[in-house]
Amino acid sequence: MLTEARPLIGDWNQLEQTTATTLRKVFHRSVYVRHIDVGSCNACESEILSLSNPYYNFHRLGVFFTSSPRHADLLLVSGVVTRPLKEVLLATYEAMPKPRLVVAIGVCALHGGVFHSSPWVVGTVDSVIPVDAWVPGCPPTPFAILQGILSAVQHRQGVCLDE
Amino acid sequence: MANVQIHCSRNEKSERVPVEQASSSADLVTWVAQHCLPAQENQLAPSQLLYYGWVPIPPHPHLVAVLKDLTTGRVEWQFAQPTRADKVPSLAALWPAASWTEREMWQSTGIEPIGHPDLRPILNPGEYLPEGMATGSGVFRFPLGPVRADVSESGFFLFETIGEQIMHLQPQLFYKHRGIEALGVGKSPADALLLAERISGTATVAHATAFCQAAEQAMQHTVAPQVIWERALWLEMERLYNHAHDLAQLASAAGMSVAQAQLARVKEELLRINGDLTGSRYLRGAVKLGADRPLDWRPLRDPLMGVLERVDRRFTHFTDLLRHTPTFVDRLVGTGRIRKNWVSAYGLVGPVARACGLAVDSRAEPGCWQPDGYHICLSTRGEGDALDRFEVRVLEWQVSVGVVRKLLARLGHDTPETKETGTEKQGTYPPPNARHNNATPPSGWGIGVVEGPRGRVCHVLQMTDLRLNDWHIKGASSWIWPVFGLAVANGNIQTDFPVIDASFGLSYAGTDR
Numbered sequence: 001m002l003t004e005a006r007p008l009i010g011d012w013n014q015l016e017q018t019t020a021t022t023l024r025k026v027f028h029r030s031v032y033v034r035h036i037d038v039g040s041c042n043a044c045e046s047e048i049l050s051l052s053n054p055y056y057n058f059h060r061l062g063v064f065f066t067s068s069p070r071h072a073d074l075l076l077v078s079g080v081v082t083r084p085l086k087e088v089l090l091a092t093y094e095a096m097p098k099p100r101l102v103v104a105i106g107v108c109a110l111h112g113g114v115f116h117s118s119p120w121v122v123g124t125v126d127s128v129i130p131v132d133a134w135v136p137g138c139p140p141t142p143f144a145i146l147q148g149i150l151s152a153v154q155h156r157q158g159v160c161l162d163e
Numbered sequence: 164m165a166n167v168q169i170h171c172s173r174n175e176k177s178e179r180v181p182v183e184q185a186s187s188s189a190d191l192v193t194w195v196a197q198h199c200l201p202a203q204e205n206q207l208a209p210s211q212l213l214y215y216g217w218v219p220i221p222p223h224p225h226l227v228a229v230l231k232d233l234t235t236g237r238v239e240w241q242f243a244q245p246t247r248a249d250k251v252p253s254l255a256a257l258w259p260a261a262s263w264t265e266r267e268m269w270q271s272t273g274i275e276p277i278g279h280p281d282l283r284p285i286l287n288p289g290e291y292l293p294e295g296m297a298t299g300s301g302v303f304r305f306p307l308g309p310v311r312a313d314v315s316e317s318g319f320f321l322f323e324t325i326g327e328q329i330m331h332l333q334p335q336l337f338y339k340h341r342g343i344e345a346l347g348v349g350k351s352p353a354d355a356l357l358l359a360e361r362i363s364g365t366a367t368v369a370h371a372t373a374f375c376q377a378a379e380q381a382m383q384h385t386v387a388p389q390v391i392w393e394r395a396l397w398l399e400m401e402r403l404y405n406h407a408h409d410l411a412q413l414a415s416a417a418g419m420s421v422a423q424a425q426l427a428r429v430k431e432e433l434l435r436i437n438g439d440l441t442g443s444r445y446l447r448g449a450v451k452l453g454a455d456r457p458l459d460w461r462p463l464r465d466p467l468m469g470v471l472e473r474v475d476r477r478f479t480h481f482t483d484l485l486r487h488t489p490t491f492v493d494r495l496v497g498t499g500r501i502r503k504n505w506v507s508a509y510g511l512v513g514p515v516a517r518a519c520g521l522a523v524d525s526r527a528e529p530g531c532w533q534p535d536g537y538h539i540c541l542s543t544r545g546e547g548d549a550l551d552r553f554e555v556r557v558l559e560w561q562v563s564v565g566v567v568r569k570l571l572a573r574l575g576h577d578t579p580e581t582k583e584t585g586t587e588k589q590g591t592y593p594p595p596n597a598r599h600n601n602a603t604p605p606s607g608w609g610i611g612v613v614e615g616p617r618g619r620v621c622h623v624l625q626m627t628d629l630r631l632n633d634w635h636i637k638g639a640s641s642w643i644w645p646v647f648g649l650a651v652a653n654g655n656i657q658t659d660f661p662v663i664d665a666s667f668g669l670s671y672a673g674t675d676r
């Protein structure tokens with residue numbers, strides 16, 4: 001499938017296997033991901049988009065992008081939450097069917113990064129909606145984002161078993 | 164990254180004088196309009212507007228316009244104090260390109276441009292949804308955004324259609340306005356550089372370089388020529404991955420998934436080599452404020468050359484295939500055409516302007532900050548449709564690859580002269596052949612102009628005691644957005660929108676700031 005050597009970051013093979021097994025268990029190999037930008041600089045989007053390039057190709061793990069939040073299992077949020085996008089973020093989250101997962105991408109989404117003191121910024125992502133996993137980095141690499149998706153799924157799996 | 168050493172050689176005795184003082188704000192506005200509108204359509208205007216706006220610095224808040232004369236490269240500043248402190252005559256009434264700038268100025272500072280054709284709030288888009296323009300039977304309003312298909316930035320579009328035909332399109336941006344300019348005020352230039360790098364992530368180097376040029380000029384600090392070459396190299400590396408990305412998106416919009424995947428590979432490989440060289444895939448931290456020496460390029464040269472050869476082969480092969488694919492070309496030809504008279508009326512920049520046949524490129528202009536012997540051949544086409552924007556990007560890719568090779572050859576051979584002397588030796592400034600922006604701005608002001616992947620990026624700032632007093636950012640896309648709406652409504656149907664969107668490849672973050 002891949003014509004080039006895999007990236008030498010972390011243990012890719014193991015991550016791939018764990019992801020595939022976990023996703024099969026929890027979502028039967030079809031996780032639909034919606035992305036929302038709430039005030040990012042576009043580098044985070046660029047990295048999220050890289051997940052679908054032939055090097056990372058997250059489709060083969062059963063993860064897909066979807067255009068509608070109504071079809072989404074997981075929401076990737078990037079950027080600081082700006083004033084006009086707060087309502088939009090809430091509306092998108094509300095439109096998702098339960099159970100729903102949220103992964104915050106980048107330091108902007110984590111704690112506001114360099115923009116945290118701006119009067120145009122209302123706060124971090126978890127001040128608006130509950131977050132299942134955080135992926136630090138500015139921007140985080142696609143590999144880290146994939147790991148974030150996996151953590152969120154594993155976390156939720158734990159919750160499911162407890163219930 | 165944060166502990167940048169700055170050697171500021173401020174010369175207290177030679178206090179610089181403000182350039183020309185326009186007598187009134189009406190004169191200032193007329194002066195700008197006269198210089199920025201060409202005598203004939205589709206010609207280059209005599210001057211470029213680098214910045215126009217309100218400067219709130221006490222005790223004398225004023226209106227400022229910065230123009231660059233394209234034949235001599237001279238940068239001219241004009242200041243004016245309006246007779247009535249809250250009202251100035253509208254520049255947009257004479258020159259539509261200033262429309263968004265004036266709307267923003269009006270909303271953020273309360274200065275009202277009298278006679279503005281379309282004065283509406285712009286900074287809080289959630290509260291003011293645009294009203295429709297078209298009326299009549301069969302007109303359908305179709306809102307799109309701010310959350311749109313796939314992975315994209317947040318922005319809103321109001322389509323007005325009759326059947327499939329798009330009659331009118333209003334883009335509404337500033338959802339992501341983070342107030343970066345205001346955040347930077349009061350910060351040290353080293354801290355503000357971190358903000359500058361995060362204005363638009365895919366134009367990190369362009370904004371960082373423009374900011375550093377402006378800050379260094381304000382501090383009267385000259386950097387070594389090798390550093391200028393190195394910045395030029397990073398700029399080209401950024402252009403390369405952006406063009407690969409834009410063309411991949413265009414291929415995907417036209418349903419060419421193989422080309423899309425292959426061009427996405429090109430982008431990924433470029434990002435990886437960037438990451439290997441600088442520690443950041445988006446070249447964050449690569450441009451350093453007041454840097455006095457570049458990296459030691461001798462061991463880095465060959466790995467970069469190797470990657471460049473490989474991606475260049477793949478890029479050329481697949482863009483060639485695309486060019487010979489009738490379904491792809493059919494989809495692009497005549498789509499999203501820009502009319503000739505919009506080019507100067509909106510002061511277009513970057514690959515979009517070059518696709519309309521306008522030879523505008525900051526890298527090739529006199530007085531621009533560029534290394535000696537670094538020639539850019541302008542790549543222009545003439546139709547202004549999506550196909551020409553595709554072709555221009557392919558041509559620019561080739562130019563950029565050539566420039567990177569040339570710069571690498573120089574950087575890889577030259578031992579950085581300042582290497583042994585260390586950072587303490589300030590006596591080596593200014594280096595003999597560093598070329599600088601040749602106009603002297605007023606005291607404490609600095610201006611940086613850079614050709615980013617989407618066009619001219621300009622930073623204007625004012626500093627006292629190594630703190631920013633005032634900072635203005637003009638990204639390339641902010642010139643192009645108003646024309647985007649017009650081009651989409653220029654005889655296209657709804658399904659053309661993704662193709663036009665991808666062919667413009669505009670940045671939301673860089674416009675919203």
Ligand code: SF4
Nearest residue numbers: 040041106107108138
């Ligand atoms: S985390 Fe960094 S890369 Fe991501 S949006 Fe924020 S500034 Fe941009």
